Amino acid sequence: MPCLKMWKRLLLLLLSVLVMTGCAIGTKAANQSQNKSDTPKSNVTVIKETKGAPLKPAEGKIMTVQLNSGYAMPVLGLGTWTQNNTNAAESVYVALKNGYRLIDTARYYGNEKGVGEGLKRAIADGIVKREDVFITSKIMPGNYDNAAAAIDASLKDLQLDYLDLMLIHQPGSNDKAVYQAMEQGVKEGKLRSIGISNYYTKQQVDEVLSYAKITPAVIQNENHIYYQNTALQNYVKQYGIVIECWYPFGGRGNTKDSFENKTIVEIANAHGKTPAQVILRWQVQAGYVTVPGSANPEHIVENIAVFDFALSAEEMERIAELNRQRRYENW
């Protein structure tokens, strides 16, 4: 009998070990699935109609517009013109940390390495994943005779496998070949969307459309309260082309013109917002994408805080009336 008792004890011991192991495995599995559901969700929220709509993204999400290429593009991002590699790395990191998911650079700016470094650091720190961020660069006129090589050079400096958007920086003598090189870049998976920059008239856009096999997704142009060019925006709507604004504040040396404009100041005071925020809010609410440039962390944070208020139809109209079709640059 003592032998039977011993066997019973052994059996009980074995059973309890099995139960405990099972519990441990179950807990681990539960933790794993918990971790899985804790992973950050995509930052993409598609907005179908931007005009006049109060753009209020769900918490922690960035508003995006659907491009004709099928990809979503954040409606507000960071511009990096005049920033060297060191400044660009820092401002890109600060921007991503503060919710930006669109970064604008160009081969011409000479800071693609810095932009790539800032992005790499943000990925390493778990702030973003590559697929959450929309990176734009541009092929500069000096490279128009070998655009394919320019695409590879941008990718290399940015340390990327693909660019979300590549633009022809400005019209040139051989735009067609440059555009075709970008189309080839799309075929090869190096570029997701392509577009043009500094094309201001229907005629200029029609010329590109006459040879484009892939319709441009974006036209990036000078655009601000004094140069609104709504005629172009209305014309390209039929092609699903989005207008992206450079110089939203008029550019360095000119920002006072915009920030001290009486109408802008009045509207800003009415909302408890800054003139910069009212201008950016007007642009995204009017259906534009905008890329304010800044290397100042406080401004970077300020410029993205435009999704918690809306301008009334009357305020939108008052800002529309500021248009003088006046550009600061002529390229």
Ligand SMILES: NC(=O)c1ccc[n+]([C@@H]2O[C@H](COP(=O)([O-])OP(=O)(O)OC[C@H]3O[C@@H](n4cnc5c(N)ncnc54)[C@H](OP(=O)(O)O)[C@@H]3O)[C@@H](O)[C@H]2O)c1
């Ligand atoms: N495709 C093209 O041909 C083209 C041409 C020009 C520009 N771009 C792109 O468009 C982006 C925007 O243009 P941009 O940077 O030249 O001009 P911008 O955005 O109109 O103005 C930049 C200026 O505004 C200041 N600023 C930014 N936020 C501010 C705020 N909240 N309060 C006060 N001042 C503020 C900046 O100074 P701080 O640095 O001190 O903030 C800087 O002096 C460029 O960075 C570039 O990515 C494209």
